[in-house]
Amino acid sequence: MKINPTEHTSNATAVFTNSAQITRALNKGSIEINGDTVELSEKAMQALAKAQKEADEKKERLMTQAVADQNAAVARQQAEAYEDYYTSQGKLMEIARRIAKGDIVPFSDEQKLMEFSNDLYQMAKQAALLNREKERKKHDALFDEEDEQNNSSDADSPSIPSVDYEVKLEIPMDVPTEGGTDTDG
Numbered sequence: 001m002k003i004n005p006t007e008h009t010s011n012a013t014a015v016f017t018n019s020a021q022i023t024r025a026l027n028k029g030s031i032e033i034n035g036d037t038v039e040l041s042e043k044a045m046q047a048l049a050k051a052q053k054e055a056d057e058k059k060e061r062l063m064t065q066a067v068a069d070q071n072a073a074v075a076r077q078q079a080e081a082y083e084d085y086y087t088s089q090g091k092l093m094e095i096a097r098r099i100a101k102g103d104i105v106p107f108s109d110e111q112k113l114m115e116f117s118n119d120l121y122q123m124a125k126q127a128a129l130l131n132r133e134k135e136r137k138k139h140d141a142l143f144d145e146e147d148e149q150n151n152s153s154d155a156d157s158p159s160i161p162s163v164d165y166e167v168k169l170e171i172p173m174d175v176p177t178e179g180g181t182d183t184d185g
Helices: 019-028 042-100 107-116 118-130 145-152
Strands: 002-005 011-016 030-033 036-039 167-172
Touching: 011 019, 019 030, 019 042, 042 107, 042 118, 107 118
Parallel strands: none
Antiparallel strands: 002 011, 011 167, 030 036
16 A cells, blocks of 8 residues: 655645555554554544445455456357367268278378267268279368367466456545655555
8 A cells, every 4th residue: 555645735645555554444444554553533434435346346346357368368269169060070971982982091181080980981982882993083181280170279268367457546645745655544
């Protein structure tokens, strides 16, 4: 907490940077200025209580906004994950179709299909036997190394920022004439 005397009045501006300082001043009914304990008037106590309430409301609004921002970021991450999943599923079905048609697919794609569903792979291979007399087309890999890296990387999750606020309050009191002073409050 910082105390700045207001010139030509018996008031001082107390700057509270967190709610703990305000709570401490309210509980004690006084603050320390240059080592001297100064009792707060009823008017100052009411002003502090009001400032505490306003600060708490501001903190609540900031926290609510931070949580909403985090939820939106999580929803975006989930949407991206679903998009990747369904894109991958489409590629796997295309690999199965190509194999069933009797076409030649890269071993890495066959391996992906086996990992996904050995039954689907076996059905595609059996269908390929029926089409072995047809012209076979050679295909490039549907899954490449870039897809592997994208699936294995973890996105950083958003974090809730710390909430800081400052409350300035005119407090009627006798203040020593020295400049602004930092105190423990």
